[in-house]
Amino acid sequence: MQTGTMDIVVFDLETTGLSPYCEEIIQIAGMRMRDGVILKSEVFETYVNPGKRISSFITHYTGITNAQVCHAPGAVQALAEFSKFVGDATLVAHNGKRFDMPFIRETCLRNSTPVRPIGFIDSIAFSRRLWGRGGGHGLDVILNRLQLDPQSVRRHDARGDVAILAEAVRMMWSRIDPAFLKCPVPAGAGVIPV
DNA sequence: GCTAGGCAGGAACCCCTCCTCCCCT
Numbered sequence: 507m508q509t510g511t512m513d514i515v516v517f518d519l520e521t522t523g524l525s526p527y528c529e530e531i532i533q534i535a536g537m538r539m540r541d542g543v544i545l546k547s548e549v550f551e552t553y554v555n556p557g558k559r560i561s562s563f564i565t566h567y568t569g570i571t572n573a574q575v576c577h578a579p580g581a582v583q584a585l586a587e588f589s590k591f592v593g594d595a596t597l598v599a600h601n602g603k604r605f606d607m608p609f610i611r612e613t614c615l616r617n618s619t620p621v622r623p624i625g626f627i628d629s630i631a632f633s634r635r636l637w638g639r640g641g642g643h644g645l646d647v648i649l650n651r652l653q654l655d656p657q658s659v660r661r662h663d664a665r666g667d668v669a670i671l672a673e674a675v676r677m678m679w680s681r682i683d684p685a686f687l688k689c690p691v692p693a694g695a696g697v698i699p700v
Numbered sequence: 701g702c703t704a705g706g707c708a709g710g711a712a713c714c715c716c717t718c719c720t721c722c723c724c725t
Binding site: 527532604639662 | 701702703704705706707708709721723724725
């Protein structure tokens with residue numbers, strides 16, 4: 507993060523399943539936001555070859571096929587490129603504390619990839635801060651609360667999810683701290699390849 | 701329309717453990 511700026515990268519993973527310990531990443535997308543401004547030209551996106559078959563359930567859920575990932579880089583290369591894109595920015599993902607960050611951590615561990623610490627914010631924290639406990643904090647619930655149209659993007663594709671999540675984060679953040687001077691919710695830490 | 705793993709947060713209770721629910725693909 508540069509002095510005087512709040513650089514974050516909103517990101518999303520698609521995977522072959524829910525468990526970080528036995529499933530693999532198949533797509534990564536990221537979008538940079540600086541001081542509350544979404545930099546739509548500063549995007550990262552790649553498919554990832556999982557080294558295993560994508561189940562029909564996941565293809566149906568995400569729209570991602572085996573053909574789309576078969577010539578894509580593997581997780582080690584894809585995560586290394588993502589890490590370059592991220593730089594020193596703080597990562598933001600929805601339910602990332604339980605899903606996306608463990609997926610990166612465990613994927614690096616399995617591949618003996620050296621990692622570095624990186625700041626991380628779970629966007630669920632913005633929702634909890636704004637709307638308390640009732641009603642849930644799933645992405646669709648939040649989009650509905652913010653009157654954002656989920657049909658405007660391809661949901662469950664990392665590129666679509668990250669675009670609409672970035673807008674949701676921008677709106678939630680601005681309702682808490684319109685100046686975007688610092689993160690208004692507790693930030694944690696995760697790891698990303700060196 | 702469909703599966704399954706981990707775990708935060710709350711309850712009950714004074715420090716842990718158990719329980720339930722959430723949320724991601």
